Amino acid sequence: xxxxxxxxxxxxxxxxxxxxxxxxxxxxxxxxxxxxxxxxxxxxxxxxxxxxxxxxxxxxxxxxxxxxxxxxxxxxxxxxxxxxxxxxxxxxxxxxxxxxxxxxxxxxxxxxxxxxxxxxxxxxxxxxxxxxxxxxxxxxxxxxxxxxxxxxxxxxxxxxxxxxxxxxxxxxxxxxxxxxxxxxxxxxxxxxxxxxxxxxxxxxxxxxxxxxxxxxxxxxxxxxxxxxxxxxxxxxxxxxxxxxxxxxxxxxxxxxxxxxxxxxxxxxxxxxxxxxxxxxxxxxxxxxxxxxxx
Numbered sequence: 071x072x073x074x075x076x077x078x079x080x081x082x083x084x085x086x087x088x089x090x091x092x093x094x095x096x097x098x099x100x101x102x103x104x105x106x107x108x109x110x111x112x113x114x115x116x117x118x119x120x121x122x123x124x125x126x127x128x129x130x131x132x133x134x135x136x137x138x139x140x141x142x143x144x145x146x147x148x149x150x151x152x153x154x155x156x157x158x159x160x161x162x163x164x165x166x167x168x169x170x171x172x173x174x175x176x177x178x179x180x181x182x183x184x185x186x187x188x189x190x191x192x193x194x195x196x197x198x199x200x201x202x203x204x205x206x207x208x209x210x211x212x213x214x215x216x217x218x219x220x221x222x223x224x225x226x227x228x229x230x231x232x233x234x235x236x237x238x239x240x241x242x243x244x245x246x247x248x249x250x251x252x253x254x255x256x257x258x259x260x261x262x263x264x265x266x267x268x269x270x271x272x273x274x275x276x277x278x279x280x281x282x283x284x285x286x287x288x289x290x291x292x293x294x295x296x297x298x299x300x301x302x303x304x305x306x307x308x309x310x311x312x313x314x315x316x317x318x319x320x321x322x323x324x325x326x327x328x329x330x331x332x333x334x335x336x337x338x339x340x341x342x343x344x345x346x347x348x349x350x351x352x353x354x355x356x357x358x359x360x361x362x363x364x
Contacts, residue, residue: 073286073289077286077289077290077293078293080290081290081291081293081294081297082297084266084270084290084294085294085297085298088266088269091262091265091266092262092294092298095258095259095262095298095302096298096301096302096305097302097305098254098255098258098302099255099258099259099298099299099302099303099305099306099347099350099351100302100303100305100306100309100347101306102251102254102255102258102306103251103255103302103303103306103307103310103343103346103347104306104309104310104313105247105251106247106248106251107306107307107310107339107343108310108313109243109244109247110244110248111310111314111336111339112240113240113241113244114336116236116237116240117237117240128157128194128195128196128197128225129194129195129197129207129210129211129214129223129224129225130192130193130194130195130223130224130225131145131149131192131193131194131195131214131220131222131223132190132191132192132220132221132222132223132224133145133190133191133192133193133219133220133221134190134219134220134221135163135190135191135221137191137219141218141219142160142191142219145193145217145219145220146158146160146193148217149193149195152195153198154197154198154200154201154206154210155195155196155197155198155201156196156197156198157195157196158193158194158195158196159193159194159196160191160192160193161191161192161193161194162191163187163189163190163191164187166189166190166191166192167187167189190221207225211223211225252350255299255302255347255350255351255354256350256351256353256354256357257354258354259295259298259299259350259351259352259353259354259355259358260354260355260357260358261358262295262298263291263294263295263354263355263358263359264358266291266294267291267358267359274287288359291355291358291359292352292355292356292359294355295351295352295354295355295356295358296348296351296352296355298351299347299348299349299350299351299352300344300347300348300351301347302347302351303343303344303345303346303347303348304343304344304347306343306344306347307339307340307343307344310339310343
């Protein structure tokens, strides 16, 4: 306990003594975590937005005009029993025409040339979240299209494929960016601890002459690296939260269309950012003191 208390006090004193190089390292860590945290925040919000949008995604099954009510009922029962379908809604041709007129508004005059209702009846199939895979939906649409009584099946295949590609791309980029920043933070602390070690070489030689062990000499440097990481993480988190607040409360005032779409700030971030800084800095410090020969 006395050794740890001594190492703790030594680390705090040395941080203040070498405050400028430590401040530079802290800011470097903060910037790295800010960039990574911002990207993760955008990715999480995008993924959350895609999930909300996808809840209303489904297939529109247009049925043949001469289909009997019994045949329509059989199709409805078939769709309801499908494990991938969350909800089935029947749209009669009359209801479809009313919806079209409401959509056209004052331009309903373009429908006056039609003597009969040109719109077919249809089923709207809302799919479950786990079924929202572009390949899986394409196969299901193809199977339904071959069924008796089905005239056509439509769905936003390009839209869905683009969303899936975007989500996967963001996650891959996030992993690559995270790896680069993790290495950069560890290397920044690694370099700082090595510099500080050699700047205190006279003190270390004195401790060696007094019989100090390797662990006794290394512990203050490890604690110093840990403190640098925690402070860098706290500064990075505060900057990230400030950026989040600015975007959510200021930019939305000028872009009201994004209200309700973005954004949220995960509670786990409160601990994740400082903890990440602490762990990576500790790793860098550990390698730094391990590589030094004395």
